[in-house]
Amino acid sequence: MIWLKTLPIVHAQRLNAQYTVLTVEDKDLAAASHPGMFCELRAPNQEGRQFKPISIYGVEGTRLSFFIKSVGFGTDALCALQDGDTLEMMGPLGNKFPVFAGKKALLVSGGVGYPPLAWLKANLPDGTTVIHLHGGASSEDIFDCDISCTMDGSEGHQGLVTDLVLPLIQEHGINLIYSCGPVGMLKKLTELSGDIPHFVSMEAYMACGVGVCHGCVIPVGDGFQRVCKEGAVFDAKLIDWRQL
């Protein structure tokens, strides 16, 4: 089912000047959501504007949360919402991260790629060894993870997450990679991952969010696939990164 709902915000938590976590309550949506899926969200004062795709950050019981970075008019309006305000939403949309038993998994996120991987981490099968490597511009972009990197060195390792990937793969015998973040990071990570299975959650501008407009495609194989429908999670090796 894809629901179109207007729900009250049960909690709007401002993490810092850029990031906000919005929580709503809905048993249908909560039950149908899985790591990797997203919802299309819109603040009530944005009527006539497009919905914005936002990953599901977590489900606890019947509560569903979204972790949003304010980067433009759509996300600014979402981040300004307060407890009790309403949120228009359509979802859950897209596919889910495939999971496998008994793996040594490396999760790599950059910036706003954090939320889908944070939720995935909490949902990997028992017995999975997992390392979550997360990077951002500065300490403001860093949240709970195992290893962090910042460009300005204000927290964790100074530099790019991809600087740390090869040593981590070797040291921990990594045999599965999940990622989400800026295209440059994902491209580099795909090069570094070699033969290791690698699943990536992609971003694209979206209009309809449900596979109708063909606006959100990325180059996959010798054609295009829709991030909202065939994705947002793709096998990184099938994406034609040269075109991105």
Place this chain on the structure above:
Amino acid sequence: MMKTKLGRLALDSPITVASGTFGMEYFEIMDVFDAPILPQDKLGAYICKTITPLPKAGNPPPRIYETECGMLNSIGLPNPGLQCFLDEELPILLEKLSIPLIVSFSGGSVDEFCMMLETLEKAEGIAGYEINVSCPNVENEGIAFGADSDVLYQLVSRLAPLTNKELIVKLSPNVTDIGRMAKAAEAGGASSISLINTLWGMAIDWQTGKARIPRKVCGYSGKGVKPVALALTYQAAQAVSLPILAMGGISCWQDALEFIYAGASAVAVGTSNFTDPGAPARIYDGLLEHLKAKGSGIKDLIGTVS
């Protein structure tokens, strides 16, 4: 009250959906979507995504960008091609639709357009055609025929004798004189015209100086184009006696009514489907209520702007 006529077609409702904004993919999710998608009791006709003779993959991404007041698109007519449309999509459309099906198509030459029409004519169940000569996002199809009135006349006059069904010519707003284009379609034998396809549009990331869409210039639609679309509808209605299927930024019933006053016999909802999947039904309901209160039918109001 809501009944109207588009050339040879009698429509139960003046509301339709604009080609390419309401693809068949909605049919796949209709049963799992918790909103009235494709309310056939409220739509006059269904217009499919433009099809071309051969399959097209569409343009490289990014293909869309939301602007201050509307959206840019450079989708590039991805479609499975004529044969696959006939074999796979048409049967589904005919099974699901109880309202007239209008097939939008385009081609790269007059012969290709004629071949498409001749082939489609052999299929059962199609009520009419929308000839897309106005897509700004492809090199060869469409716009090459929609920018020059003589070329348009040549094309339409070859197509018109091939069918007795509704033949709508979809015009581009990117011309100096819309009246001239409408007259060319009329002289060629079209039974109605539709307008507008998307306007030329562009967006640039001021931080990097990069165009937001790789083809740089693309198609602009949605709320922001409404005044332009309204003016062109009015000008076209002044120039010809053909019925007009109007579109461009319609998001509420009041918008639809304005187009009817300007000269439209029917209207199509496009980009608004993306911001509100229930928009066509909402527009129908609002318009019906208004007409009831006013005590007039659509037909009394068409082109009566004062």
